[in-house]
Amino acid sequence: MPMTTSLTTLLEIAHPILLAPMDVVAGSRLVAAVSRAGGFGILGGGYGERAWLEQETAKLAELRAPFGIGFITWSLAKRPELLDIALGVKPSAIMLSFGDPAPFALKIKSAGARLICQVQDEAMARQALDAGADVLIAQGTEAGGHGASRTTVDLVPAIVDLVAGRVPVAAAGGIA
Ligand SMILES: Cc1cc2nc3c(=O)[nH]c(=O)nc-3n(C[C@H](O)[C@H](O)[C@H](O)COP(=O)(O)O)c2cc1C
Numbered sequence: 001m002p003m004t005t006s007l008t009t010l011l012e013i014a015h016p017i018l019l020a021p022m023d024v025v026a027g028s029r030l031v032a033a034v035s036r037a038g039g040f041g042i043l044g045g046g047y048g049e050r051a052w053l054e055q056e057t058a059k060l061a062e063l064r065a066p067f068g069i070g071f072i073t074w075s076l077a078k079r080p081e082l083l084d085i086a087l088g089v090k091p092s093a094i095m096l097s098f099g100d101p102a103p104f105a106l107k108i109k110s111a112g113a114r115l116i117c118q119v120q121d122e123a124m125a126r127q128a129l130d131a132g133a134d135v136l137i138a139q140g141t142e143a144g145g146h147g148a149s150r151t152t153v154d155l156v157p158a159i160v161d162l163v164a165g166r167v168p169v170a171a172a173g174g175i176a
Contacts (some may be wrong), residue, residue: 021070142174
């Protein structure tokens with residue numbers, strides 16, 4: 001049954017489900033499958049393998065469904081030119097995780113892409129909102145130990161309260 005939320009409206013998708021940009025696991029094939037099924041596929045740009053990113057983004061260029069591309073922020077800071085490769089295939093959104101998104105926000109938004117930020121506490125949520133994030137992902141410890149220190153059930157309502165309806169909040173970690 002389709003579920004319309006602020007997230008589905010913003011990302012122009014049928015179902016409020018986002019594919020995590022799992023470094024190399026979330027390749028173009030999985031992204032296409034999720035996006036064609038009405039979710040939001042996000043390519044795993046991960047730690048910045050340029051050849052892999054070029055190969056996978058090229059395959060996404062013809063995808064006729066909304067999709068995004070994710071990066072690990074501190075890794076992107078070392079190779080900022082990778083953002084140009086990602087934006088070159090016109091993703092609907094760029095997702096940044098683990099680091100300050102501010103240095104990249106203007107370029108992302110100027111290119112017409114939404115900014116999705118994965119956060120692990122309130123301070124990171126505020127930082128992401130200040131940078132102009134369009135979507136927050138509240139990531140709990142259940143997310144495979146990826147940088148979080150609070151559980152999903154604790155963190156998600158705290159971030160939802162902090163955001164107070166300004167942007168959609170998605171939950172990440174241990175949900176099945
Ligand atoms: C194999 C694997 C690789 C991941 N790699 C990344 C990554 O490169 N960048 C990132 O933002 N998140 C990465 N994540 C974390 C996801 O974005 C997300 O927070 C997590 O998968 C949510 O937990 P769940 O799988 O239990 O729903 C990865 C997760 C997994 C399982």
